[in-house]
Amino acid sequence: MTSEPLSLALRCRTATYIGFKWELPAAWGGCALSQYEVELREKTIHGEFKEWASIYRGDARKCEGGAHVSVYAGEARVRAYNVAESTPSHWSEVLVVATDKEEDALAKIQAAYRGKKDRRKAEAVKEQAKETATAAEQNVAVVTTDVEYGTVKNRQGSVRELHRQKTIMTGWSPFKTAVGAMFVEMGVKGGVEGMLFDVSVEQVEQLLLGNATEVEGIDEDKPLMTLASAGVWVLETLAHYAQDSDEWILFMNDIDGLVRLAAQSKSIMGADGRADAAVKQMLYTLHEIYESLRQCEEGGYVHLQLSYKYDKALRKQLKADWEGRLAELKEKMATSVMTIVLLERGAFRGQAESLGLDMQSAQAEAEAASERAIDAIQAHALLTRKYR
Secondary structure, eight states: OOOOOEEEEEEEEOSSOEEEEEEOOSOOTTSOEEEEEEEEEEEOTTSOBOOOEEEEEEETTSSEEEESOOOSEEEEEEEEEETTOSSOOOOOOOEEEOOHHHHHHHHHHHHHHHHHHHHHHHHHHHHHHHHHHHHHHTTOOOOOOOOOOTTHHHHHOOHHHHHHHHHHTTTOOHHHHHHHHHHHHTTOTTGGGSOBTTBOHHHHHHHHHHHTTTSTTOOTTOHHHHHHHHHHHHHHHHHTTSTTHHHHHHHHHHHHHHHHHHHTOSGGGTTOHHHHHHHHHHHHHHHHHHHHHHTTSTTOHHHHHHHSOOOHHHHHHHHHHHHHHHHHHHHHHHHHHHHHHHHHHHHHHHHHHHHTOOHHHHHHHHHHHHHHHHHHHHHHHHHHHHTO
16 A cells, blocks of 8 residues: 655745645555645634635646645645555655745745755864875875776766765765665766655655565665655556557566566675676666657647648657657666576576586576576556556
8 A cells, every 4th residue: 555645845825825845655555656646724814714725636647736725734644645545645745735824934034044054064074174184194094985986987977076076975874875875877967966856765665665675676775766666656656647658657667577586586685796797787678768768648748749730751760769769778777687687597597506406406596596487577567557
């Protein structure tokens, strides 16, 4: 079951409109989201509350929404629906909507607090730099966050920016650091403070906590595979809002199955660099799918080209090119996944040789593991299509 959306907050407010924003639920139960609902309970100038009233229902592509209403004060809450269940999530924590004067006073207090917080953070960074320089002069080792930046340097083009990104990750958990480093490597705008697949590094960590026991591939020891699983979830949600949604839903079912097959492999938990490279390639392919899917929404470039009334021959050619592009993306994902599966089979054989076990038994065990994974994927695809 989908959990409640997180971090409900006031986004904007005028005399005739009120808007809210929130974050993705921490648990989604393996299903794409379908919509959000916001309810508001107004408070009169006499301090009396009215009944809860639904003011917004919108699709799950964005975590924000509002209504053209004039609100003196009150309370708000939001909940989520997914495509497989008619029962929504629990309501989020209630957000208190203060009066305009109270909101202005609170905004001034928050601005002052943020200023103090930023100054303390800047002072801490300077102090850390001094300690590092002093330790270097004294030839003393300094423990810092170990992050690979070789690929990123040309993308960012600024050593100062790379240092800033590394400083931000100081004190992060190994899981969060690995995800943040991948954000930087993929050239995400804002680096570790940006969004990839419409989720932040912090949200990926929240999804880990909410789905570790429910969704294949969500694991503290598999940070990049967890990021891939989160990306697939977002893409499955977006697929329902593409112009050719039926085609995209079937396509994402196949991609989800491939990612689940890779997630069941034990090789990605080892120190095998080839497996790490394959998982990273999966993420790059998922990002290509994300960009393509966004262009298939109403008004997107792909949608406009495929729907334009070109002559029959040209329309047929454009459609064939587009289908070829989807097949190419699926093939790229399958290649990365099969690399991981073959590495796992190789690991089975290596273990058998080191332990003096029968190679035929090891091969049978590897094939049985693959068959179980494929069976699970097919069952998931049938369930997803049933509720499509």
